[in-house]
Amino acid sequence: MEYSDKVMEHFMNPRNVGEISDANGIGEVGNPKCGDMMKIYLKIEDNIIKDVKFKTFGCGAAIASSSMATELIKGKTVEEAWNLTNKAVAEALDGLPAVKMHCSILAEEAIHKAINDYRIKNGLEPWEDKFSKGDHDHHEHHE
Amino acid sequence: MEGKRFVYMDHAATTYVKKEVLEEMLPYFTENFGNPSSVYTFARKSKRAIEDAREKVAKALNALPDEIFFTGGGSEADNWAIKGVAFANKDKGNHIITTKIEHHAVLHACEYLEKHGFEVTYLDVDEYGMVDLDELKRAITDKTILITIMFANNEIGTIQPIAEIGKIAREKGIIFHTDAVQAIGNVKIDVKEMNIDLLSLAAHKFYGPKGVGALYIRKGVKIDNLIHGGGQERRRRAGTENLPGIVGLGKAIELATEDIDGHNEKIRKLRDRLLNGIMEKIPYTKLNGHPERRLPGNINVSFRFIEGESLLLLLDQFGICASTGSACSSGSLDPSHVLLAIGLPHEIAHGSLRLSLGDMNTEEDVDYVLSVLPNIVQRLREMSPLYEKFMKGEK
Numbered sequence: 001m002e003y004s005d006k007v008m009e010h011f012m013n014p015r016n017v018g019e020i021s022d023a024n025g026i027g028e029v030g031n032p033k034c035g036d037m038m039k040i041y042l043k044i045e046d047n048i049i050k051d052v053k054f055k056t057f058g059c060g061a062a063i064a065s066s067s068m069a070t071e072l073i074k075g076k077t078v079e080e081a082w083n084l085t086n087k088a089v090a091e092a093l094d095g096l097p098a099v100k101m102h103c104s105i106l107a108e109e110a111i112h113k114a115i116n117d118y119r120i121k122n123g124l125e126p127w128e129d130k131f132s133k134g135d136h137d138h139h140e141h142h143e
Numbered sequence: 144m145e146g147k148r149f150v151y152m153d154h155a156a157t158t159y160v161k162k163e164v165l166e167e168m169l170p171y172f173t174e175n176f177g178n179p180s181s182v183y184t185f186a187r188k189s190k191r192a193i194e195d196a197r198e199k200v201a202k203a204l205n206a207l208p209d210e211i212f213f214t215g216g217g218s219e220a221d222n223w224a225i226k227g228v229a230f231a232n233k234d235k236g237n238h239i240i241t242t243k244i245e246h247h248a249v250l251h252a253c254e255y256l257e258k259h260g261f262e263v264t265y266l267d268v269d270e271y272g273m274v275d276l277d278e279l280k281r282a283i284t285d286k287t288i289l290i291t292i293m294f295a296n297n298e299i300g301t302i303q304p305i306a307e308i309g310k311i312a313r314e315k316g317i318i319f320h321t322d323a324v325q326a327i328g329n330v331k332i333d334v335k336e337m338n339i340d341l342l343s344l345a346a347h348k349f350y351g352p353k354g355v356g357a358l359y360i361r362k363g364v365k366i367d368n369l370i371h372g373g374g375q376e377r378r379r380r381a382g383t384e385n386l387p388g389i390v391g392l393g394k395a396i397e398l399a400t401e402d403i404d405g406h407n408e409k410i411r412k413l414r415d416r417l418l419n420g421i422m423e424k425i426p427y428t429k430l431n432g433h434p435e436r437r438l439p440g441n442i443n444v445s446f447r448f449i450e451g452e453s454l455l456l457l458l459d460q461f462g463i464c465a466s467t468g469s470a471c472s473s474g475s476l477d478p479s480h481v482l483l484a485i486g487l488p489h490e491i492a493h494g495s496l497r498l499s500l501g502d503m504n505t506e507e508d509v510d511y512v513l514s515v516l517p518n519i520v521q522r523l524r525e526m527s528p529l530y531e532k533f534m535k536g537e538k
Contacts, residue, residue: 003456011456017526032490032529035450035470035478039528055528059452059469063526 003060004094010064015071018053024121027113030106036062040070040110044118049073049081054110061100068092069107082115082127084108149462150508154348154440154501155297155325156466160391161350161502167394168352171387179384180375189386196393200357203400204342205333212358212376213389217324217345218248219369220358221291223380224320224341225252227366228289229261232318236286242266242274243484244301245293249322250480253291262286271433272301272485279308283315290319294326294342298468298481298497299432300441302330309338318364324348324356328399329407329438340364344396346388350502351395355388406502411439413509414500418442420513425520427533431482431495440500443468445482445491448530449523454496457519463512468495490529 003011018041025042036058043051052074054066069089073081086104090096096104109131116126126132151159160168177186179193194208201208214220229239241253243265253263264282266274274292283290290312295302305321312319320341323332328349334342341364345356360366360379372381399406422428427447446454451467458465468479470493477483478492487495498512524530 008456011453012460014526019531028528032493034489035493037528039531055526055531057448057527057529058450060456062450063453 003064003097006092006094007061007064007096010067010093011060014063014067016053016067016074017055019055020051020053023053025114025116025118027110027115027117029110029113030058032057035059036103036106038062038066038106038110040066040114042114042118044078047078049076049078058103058106059100061096061103062106064093065089065096065103065107066110069104069111073111078115078118081111082129084111146511147462148508148511149464150511151464151503152498152500152508152512153464153466154503155300155438155497155499157347157353158350158501159503160347160352161395161398163398164351164391164394168387168391171390176386179386180373189384192386192390193384196389199393199397200344200359203327203332203396204359205335206359207362209377210334210359210362212360212380213384213392214356214358214380215382215385216354216356217246217322217343217348220343220345220356221246221248221320221322222252223358223369224343224360224366225249225289225291226256227369228318228320228341228364229256231365231367232288233260236284236288237261238264238284238286238288240264240266240279240282240287240290240292242268242292244268244272244296244298244481245291246297246322246324249291249293266292268301268484270486271436272296272299272431272481273433273436274303274308276304276307276311280311283311283317287315287317290317292319292321294321294323294332295330295438296432296481297325298479299443299485300325300437300499301433302326302436302438305339306337312340313338325438327396328403329440331403334359334361341366346392346395349395349399352388352391355385355392357392407439410500410502410504413504413506414440414442416506417498417500417509417512418444420509421516424513424517429491431485431487438499442498442500443495445487445495446520446524447491447494448527448533449494449520451493451495453523454494454519457522458515461515461519463515466497466499468497469493 020041023041028039030037039055041053052070056066086108089104175188177189179189197208197211200211318340322343340361342359347353370381429445431443451469468482482492
């Protein structure tokens with residue numbers, strides 16, 4: 001299994017690592033038992049992702065996916081961030097090995113969770129996605 | 144990267160071929176290429192070279208040359224021993240005893256036999272990876288035809304009480320096979336004294352070439368063939384012999400067993416220096432395997448809050464070759480079956496690192512790893528939500 005140069009570059013120099021002390025949307029997904037867990041912090045102002053940080057426990061692809069996903073939603077509207085797909089994350093990384101695609105799904109899921117956390121905190125209805133419908137076991141893809 | 148060096152600490156995966164070994168092999172690629180089965184004088188050199196290697200292997204194990212059969216590696220030797228004994232002795236019984244920490248060559252061969260009417264008991268091991276002899280005795284039934292237990296574990300380095308197991312098997316009249324792939328050159332082996340009936344080995348684990356191994360079969364053990372065809376290896380293993388490989392295996396085992404104590408002392412000293420440094424410099428670290436009964440070059444540790452594949456990738460950036468039991472490096476869902484068998488929780492098993500030292504390593508290598516590894520672990524911990532939670536005392 002080989003990673004693209006882009007994956008290795010993001011893995012070696014991950015963007016947006018850390019926490020946001022006054023984050024108004026936080027999403028944590030994954031399970032340490034499965035070997036990967038991702039936590040996304042959002043600072044949303046005027047419907048814009050002003051700042052985003054992440055913490056990830058996982059393989060090289062999980063860390064690179066977190067880094068790339070946070071880069072892709074920074075400065076975007078909440079709607080644009082919501083519409084970021086795992087495929088777009090993987091493509092931006094010049095592809096992921098098939099067994100590692102679930103890492104990009106984890107990133108999409110973490111962003112959704114953080115956005116819904118923000119919506120709930122602001123008295124808004126959480127948005128529905130494929131994960132909230134119960135299709136959230138990212139490990140199904142390589143079982 | 145400044146000061147970067149190449150440090151190979153994955154000797155349990157494979158070793159380089161020693162110069163003396165390669166030199167012995169070379170003429171058998173070019174000048175002395177004759178097929179050992181041919182009748183003319185030219186080919187007799189080839190035949191003699193194989194018999195010479197066979198004697199060296201026999202000597203290393205205290206076996207007879209007639210009890211050594213060359214194979215295409217360790218996995219073939221394991222498959223032959225297990226399937227061969229099972230099918231040849233099925234009139235006596237259909238029960239096999241093994242352990243949960245065997246190499247996949249043994250485990251998957253046993254699983255295959257389960258599909259063909261055999262029953263297999265997979266013994267548990269304790270937190271250090273040791274087999275319980277009383278549990279072994281209790282597992283034996285009047286249908287048991289084979290016990291197969293590895294000499295030393297490839298991941299955690301734990302060395303089993305092979306002589307005691309051999310004694311139990313012999314008393315009960317059960318055939319005893321051991322996968323000694325990791326043990327050759329690290330542990331003194333005497334198949335007679337240890338009551339071993341079958342033993343697998345592979346040259347590339349002790350500075351010989353890849354793709355060649357051997358199975359020791361004690362005289363009188365009933366075993367079917369695995370590879371059918373020509374009459375090579377006294378009609379037990381078909382296929383034109385891997386002549387240079389066999390010559391290399393012979394030389395390699397001779398070198399590996401001429402001074403086991405001296406070799407072990409040197410490697411163990413380096414290993415302990417590295418292990419002590421790791422335990423001292425990196426908090427929340429657990430040693431996996433037995434503290435004493437382990438291979439001299441083996442280190443297996445779990446770093447909490449981080450995952451093994453990302454650890455390997457970073458080590459690789461610093462020129463360090465190592466391995467992990469994390470699922471993420473193999474693409475499977477579960478971490479190593481060995482780490483789970485010694486009772487590690489999944490998340491701790493995912494953070495495991497194996498460093499296996501050998502003849503390539505120096506004190507400078509050890510110091511270099513100690514200068515790099517703590518920073519890498521800390522870097523990944525800073526990125527980990529598990530570490531964050533732990534430090535905030537949430538869990």
